[in-house]
Amino acid sequence: MNVVDVDEKEIYGISVRTTNANEMNPETAKIGKTWQKFDREVPVNYQAGERVYGVYYDYQSDANGEFQVLAGTESRNDSLEKVTILKGKYLVFESQAKSADDKARIQAVIETWGRVWDYFSLDDSEYKRAYKTDFEHYKNETAINIYISVM
Incomplete structure (x- = not known):
């Protein structure tokens, strides 16, 4: 993990409001369904x-x-919702899925968020969460970084 400065960036996609408690229960979880809808409805030109x-x-x-x-991409699309990743300092948690299939990527994201939770649950962690904007960046089919805004 390392700290980086991130410039402001606009992302366009599909969003949902939820809580971590809701996401722990398959009956109330919304994030996975939002990603499924994004994958179905928003074309992404990876090439x-x-x-x-x-x-x-x-x-x-x-x-x-x-x-x-919000599940999204940088490509401007006025028919989608827009969110701005705020400029600031972010602690980056790097991850590598074992393969490019959905199950492996989801597992890598879950494990990386586990590292995020573990780090910020420490009383003596060097950085504290700012709770401004945090984001997952899917760099390619297997590389996923999670950026957490810090004070």
Whole structure:
């Protein structure tokens, strides 16, 4: 993990409001369904360099409150919702899926979010979450980085 400065970036996609508690229950989970809808409805030209993002924003409070999630891409599309990844310092958690299939990518994301939760649950962690914008960056079929805004 390392800290990087990220410039402001606009992402276009499909969003949903949820909580971490809701996401732990298959009957109330919304994020997976939002990604499925994005995959069905939003074309992404990977060959031309387009990449996919999962943006977490509009936090009610902290990890226990409501937040918004947008599955999207950088390609401007006025028929989709838009969110701005805020300029600032981000702690980057790098991940590599074992293969390019959906199951392996999902597992890599889950494991990486586990590392995020573990790090920020430490009382003596060097960085504290800012709860501004956080995002998953799907760099290619297997490389996934999670950026967490920090103070």
